[in-house]
Amino acid sequence: MSQRVAVAVRNATVANRYRYIPSIPGWFYSFVPFKVATGGSSVLVSLYLLELGGSASTVGLTFALASLASMLGALFWGRLSDRTLRRKPFILLGFASVPVFLALMAFVKTPGQLIALNTVYAFFLASTLSVPIALVLRSVRKHSWDYGIGKFNEVSGWGWVLGLVLGFFLSRFLTIPQLLLTFAAISVPSIFMGKAMVREAPVYINRRSIAAFGNYVVEKARYFPSFILHTNFSLPRELRWFYLAFFLFWVSAGLYFPQMPVLLTERGFGREMVYLALIANSAVAALNYTRVSMNMGENKGSTLGKGLLLRAGAVVTVMMGLFVSPVLLPLALASYALAGYSWTFIGISSTAIVSEKAGEKEKGSAMGTYNVISSAGYITGSALSGALISGVGFGGAFGLGLLLLGGSLALLRR
Structure with a gap:
């Protein structure tokens, strides 16, 4: 084979590689029950605070504390994940926090109890913000990072919307504590799906070298920036x-x-x-x-x-x-x-x-x-x-x- 032909074959191979659209990793779908539950319950904290006698000031304080806990939690879990070179345990931790804390919220009696629980909940839930993105980057090839991040957040985003739609219909028949318990139960399958489908990727991700910032969806009702990588x-x-x-x-x-x-x-x-x-x-x-x-x-x-x-x-x-x-x-x-x-x-x-x-x-x-x-x-x-x-x-x-x-x-x- 001549040198010219060899170069042409190599260039064609590279071109085909970049035209290739990778399949969606199956573990993306383990986030669906989790996102349905967190999306559907996202509005309930504000409404429950008002029902328990809180005010606009109470709601503002609750969101501020939860956002602070979420920011600190994302940084903490992200760094701990990098140090241990583990991803799966932190994702499962975030999955497990949903049924535990939503169920506990259903039994609070005062705004102060709900604020405290929600703040701790936000800290543990933050393990599902930065850690999964690192796993996405290990699940697809480097030239497909944008695609992988976009698809992961597309699946998550529509799960969030589905949770809101479900909450819209169920809110006509259930009280807020009953809704919290319902969404707690809906989130449980994510734990087992994650355990079976998520594969550990014990490879260090150099976060400074990642330039794939653009293709993500922020679907949280708080609109708190969730791409803390x-x-x-x-x-x-x-x-x-x-x-x-x-x-x-x-x-x-x-x-x-x-x-x-x-x-x-x-x-x-x-x-x-x-x-x-x-x-x-x-x-x-x-x-x-x-x-x-x-x-x-x-x-x-x-x-x-x-x-x-x-x-x-x-x-x-x-x-x-x-x-x-x-x-x-x-x-x-x-x-x-x-x-x-x-x-x-x-x-x-x-x-x-x-x-x-x-x-x-x-x-x-x-x-x-x-x-x-x-x-x-x-x-x-x-x-x-x-x-x-x-x-x-x-x-x-x-x-x-x-x-x-x-x-x-x-x-x-x-």
């Missing part, structure tokens, strides 16, 4: 204004998301309507994620700007409902849908910008900084939201969120 931090000069802008964005998100169920509940709407709003939010995001990702191209900045404008539109929409009470419900549903749609632009473009702006050796640490700053902003916004609503009402809290979004846009343009 990187645990090193840096502050590249090119990203300082970007980080500040996103801190403001996440403070705004913390002022909005935790309090929307409180708003609907206080205005007399039942659990079904809260579930319906969350279904609109999550389903719109999941439906548009791939399309936005494929169409973004090199226009990352304009994609991000469009997402922030859509988020501002979501806040304006719900504020209109505050002043025109008869149309509050349809406007709140539209606001939630817009918020979900906006995240498809914001989530993809922001992580791509961090990856692009950071130096080659700083990609991992730059993403770690992004996650911590985002988390800190959301925690701050959640903690402030309750106090603001108690003092100046929902209009004041959402108005501040709108101003912060404007500040975020201004800093990004700078």
Whole structure:
């Protein structure tokens, strides 16, 4: 075989390899019962707090503490997984935490007990945030990392939506404690499926070398950043204004998301309507994620700007409902849908910008900084939201969120 023919054969082999679409690893589906349970129960903590006598301040504090515990837990379990070179035990730990803590929540009697349980629950549940991504990267070839991460989160995201739909129908017949016990039971199969299907991958993942940031779906009702894979931090000069802008964005998100169920509940709407709003939010995001990702191209900045404008539109929409009470419900549903749609632009473009702006050796640490700053902003916004609503009402809290979004846009343009 001539040298020219050999080169042609090698090039064809490489090309075919990159056109190859890998099959979905079977263990991805072990997350479905787990995601159905966590999605369906995601709204219940807020509603149960209100039923037990809590207020908007209580809900804001609960979300802030849970988000802090989730951030610390993701960093803790991720590093422990790297040190031990084990993935499976931490995934099973997260699976097992769902039936245990949801069942315990069904028997609490005071808001304080529920807050304490939910905070500890968030810490253990965080083992399912960063650790599975490392396992995904060991389950598919390097050139298919984006595909693998995208498919894993697609399966998880639709499981989350299915849980919300199930909660919507069951909430008509069951009390909140009964719903918690139901979702606790639904999550149990994930433990056995994970034990049978997840294969250990005792190989070290160099997190600093991973540039596959863009294709993930954040389906949590809290919109807490869940792609916490990187645990090193840096502050590249090119990203300082970007980080500040996103801190403001996440403070705004913390002022909005935790309090929307409180708003609907206080205005007399039942659990079904809260579930319906969350279904609109999550389903719109999941439906548009791939399309936005494929169409973004090199226009990352304009994609991000469009997402922030859509988020501002979501806040304006719900504020209109505050002043025109008869149309509050349809406007709140539209606001939630817009918020979900906006995240498809914001989530993809922001992580791509961090990856692009950071130096080659700083990609991992730059993403770690992004996650911590985002988390800190959301925690701050959640903690402030309750106090603001108690003092100046929902209009004041959402108005501040709108101003912060404007500040975020201004800093990004700078």
